[in-house]
Amino acid sequence: MPRKNEWETITKWGKQYGDVVRVTVLGKDLIFLNTAKAANDLFERRSSIYSDRPRLPLINELMGHDWNFGFMPYGDEWRRHRKVFVSKFGPGNVHIFNPIQERAVAQLLDRMLCTPKDFLDHLRLHAGQLIMMSVYGIPVQSREDRYISVAQAVMDAVSDAAKPGAWLVDMFPILKHLPAWFPGAYYKKVAKQWSSDVNELRKAPFGVAKSLMLKGLPAPSFVSELLEEMKDPKDEEEAIVRDCAALAYGAGSDTSVSTLSAFMLAMVLFPEVQKKAQAEVDSIVGSQRLPTFADKEDMPYVFAVMKETLRWHSVAPQGLPHQLREDDVYNGYRIPAGSIVVGNTWGILHDPDVYPEPMSFKPERYLNSEGKLDYVAIDPARYSFGYGRRICAGVHYAENTLWITIAQLLATFDIRHAIDKHGRLIEAKLEARSGIISHPAPFECSITPRSEQTKQLVEQANAKLVW
């Protein structure tokens, strides 16, 4: 298995060998699905047997993530958790977070105005702030906040540990019984620190959210809404709410940061797209106010920019691994039960037959000749958010966050190449970093207010802000 840019190698294998490619790593079968057709045929049409997760002893048993439904085996417990999560983050109710999403962008814009060079840090704080407010009603103001730093530590650890084949203990679960001092049992020592962080993440902010409710200061949040509805929840019901809340930061912050940083880069590299999108924003809101969710329908090009961002840079280039429950046969190939099945998301979203010139950033792909949205058949969200019954449970919330942030950034700032001290453009290019969650390599850019009026809009929006 390649250790860097694995999506390029896997896509090459796909071209050489076909839709379905098997690689055996230390005796474990990894099956890569390289086309949208194969991914839909198996993950969607045969979802009852393709929705399990591989057993991940390092994450679940040593790090103590067995409460996290993102890693749970497919079954009743996973279903119970996912149902609670989707009751607020699903399409029917996700709009309850819109006011929080609009308010968080006001702070982001103000930070971009004051210290534009630190834009990546601002995006990170923005994502963490949004999740903590939406899930617990806890307003955080800095990246040094204890909840943010613990949640980030947990997230980084999971990202390392979840790489297929990265850790021997996942290949040979028997290793988890070795004592920590045993040579080679390094992971066990690391996992001890990780599991104490995981425990803190799971319990501390939930306790704060409950005490905020008791004080009668309930900023509506995932936790407060659910506990109020339940009135007098049983311990088991409360534990499900607590555990669903605790996974939101891990699942939702880095993924959003990576996508928004790719958006900033795309605006640097494709200035004509930025101009067109800004012209659309101006035609709807002028320079008198900032876009809100109420403007979404009237801005198809901005929506298409959001979709193209999800395609152009694959945040999860190989999704999260699924595991096959029963032996299966597909196109004459036998796929044995227990195989780890991976969607080659990067390859699917860069297939030149579906997305011509895949490395170019072209929101026009999703619009018809009259400029109206016509994207369902090639919607990148069908792949960038994963597959079948395990598809990202925060997809609607994530798309809303991306849309409002992109629309307001376009309304207020010009995002261009940075200039060095000799007046030359500093080169920027998309270089995706490896990992379960892939980030664009850091780059520099210039972020300046579009006019005195937009600068004032940003300042006024932030001055009015009350969490």
Ligand code: HEM
């Ligand atoms: C751009 C942002 C995001 C991207 C690209 C993304 C992508 C993904 C992917 C690829 C998966 C794995 C799906 C599979 O197994 O096939 C996933 C799972 C998940 N995501 Fe997201 N995600 C994003 C944001 C969020 C947010 C904001 C939340 C929460 C508010 C969230 C919650 C979840 C959960 C709970 C799962 C586990 C689903 C399960 O196993 O049943 N995600 N996401």
